Amino acid sequence: MDTTALYDARTELLDFAIDAFGDVPSAEFLSEVRAGVTVPDDEVSPSLDAGFDALERFVQENADRPVDDLQDELTTEYTRLFVGPRPVVVAHETHYRDDTEFIGEGLADVEEAYAAAGWKPPEDYPEENDFVAVELGFLRNLVRRQRDGQEEAFGYERVFLDEHLLTWVDDLAADVREETDEDLYLAAAGVAEGLVAFEDELAAQMVS
Numbered sequence: 573m574d575t576t577a578l579y580d581a582r583t584e585l586l587d588f589a590i591d592a593f594g595d596v597p598s599a600e601f602l603s604e605v606r607a608g609v610t611v612p613d614d615e616v617s618p619s620l621d622a623g624f625d626a627l628e629r630f631v632q633e634n635a636d637r638p639v640d641d642l643q644d645e646l647t648t649e650y651t652r653l654f655v656g657p658r659p660v661v662v663a664h665e666t667h668y669r670d671d672t673e674f675i676g677e678g679l680a681d682v683e684e685a686y687a688a689a690g691w692k693p694p695e696d697y698p699e700e701n702d703f704v705a706v707e708l709g710f711l712r713n714l715v716r717r718q719r720d721g722q723e724e725a726f727g728y729e730r731v732f733l734d735e736h737l738l739t740w741v742d743d744l745a746a747d748v749r750e751e752t753d754e755d756l757y758l759a760a761a762g763v764a765e766g767l768v769a770f771e772d773e774l775a776a777q778m779v780s
Contacts, residue, residue, distance in 0.1 A: 589763045675700055689714065689728040
């Protein structure tokens, strides 16, 4: 895979995970997913492969369903999982870490990492800045900057992965797998977990 194709694949997978975790699914998002998210033919890693398998099942099983029905069903499941009133999966870094309270001082640490790289989360994110979709949004910003030749973005990524995403994304993915059978969210969990691991390996190569 050439460099341009690799950047495109990384960005596309991040787009998928961000949209899946970010809010209840829009009709536009579901239409795009059913039209096809590019997945490799060869095995990549256990987490990514499981995510791709779930995504392919989702597309195959829902290809002909009315999008309104699918959207209603997934909105109910997203709300149960991540919103509540008592969500079964609290998809925030500070929930998973033992060294801070939920939405406590650890949230400032996440925001400092964003500020150090000159990034501010878009205001349309519906959750606090340590929410999984926001952290993945920051990662996407860094990938785009790397594609544009900003080599310092690799350093920001290396630090952010070590100090933030790598400390909790595996546990989040495990909780999603335990709490739902819905393939869209199983796909999001596998893609997020596997892509963060892939980015970790890539950043390690680029930052010595």
